[in-house]
Amino acid sequence: MGISKGACVIQVSQAILKLQKKVIRWPDEEERKQIGSRIKQAHGFVNYVALIDGTLFPLAFAPTLNLEDYFTRKGNYAIKALFVTDDTVKITLVEMGWPGSVHDNWVWSNSNVYLSKERYFSNKEYLLGDSAFLASMVMVPAFKNGPNATLSEEQKYYNTKLVKSRIKSEHCRGLLKAKFQRVQELRWVISSEHDLAVLLQMIMCACILHNLLIDHAIPEDWLEAYSETDDDEELEQHDNERANRCNQVLFNMMKLR
DSSP, X not given: OOOOHHHXXXXXXXXXXXXXXXXXXXXXXXXXXXXXXXXXXXXXXXXXXXXXXXXXXXXXXXXXXXXXXXXXXXXXXXXXXXEXXXXXXXXXXXXXXXETTSOHHHHHHTSHHXXXXXHHOOTTOEEEEOTTSOOBTTEEEOOOOBTTBOOOHHHHHHHHHHXXXXXXXXXXXXXXXXXXXXXXXXXXXXXXXXXXXXXXXXXHHHXXXXXXXXXXXXXXXXXXXXXXXOSOOOOTTSOHHHHHHHHHHHHHHHTOO
């Protein structure tokens, strides 16, 4: 048709990106009630509306712009992203563009959702996160287990329930990277803000297509190679006992059954 491969990719990507606001969106109040009702029935959490988790998108080449910032604890270079997902592994929010060395909680505390809570949450609604996040009125993380933070049986029970619900978040990340192998290793050198923007658009296209294809099953063996462990669940700058005390207050309010 006289269209080059590069031009075709650009045009298709632009068409996909135009769907972003329709396909990846925060659930409205009624939708949040429905999600909360399903989760309460399945896992016992009251007023829970979504899961939040961090992930890394590895870079195949070391950036020439702010090199040290992209270096991760895993010994590679990567872009950090936060995903908020519902109980159907659908992505409802993506916060990305931060370098790989940035902590999950830092990204969360600087996100629009956190800074404008009243626009996103109502009626004591909250997100569930792993121990990388600090507890707040809209974030209930796992309790931290460490030398100075022995967990009670009640706290261990809560963590067990949380792990079961977090499977959906892990499935979301696994599905995304299994379906769109280009984002498993981003083969583009970040030497300018434009380069970073290109990579973010690539990731966003994958997220949009993930939601559009959510009902289409993929082979189970695709997921086996791309299961993820948590990128960073330790808050080195915060004492575990302090974090657990804060979390306990919110835990008591949840009326976990």
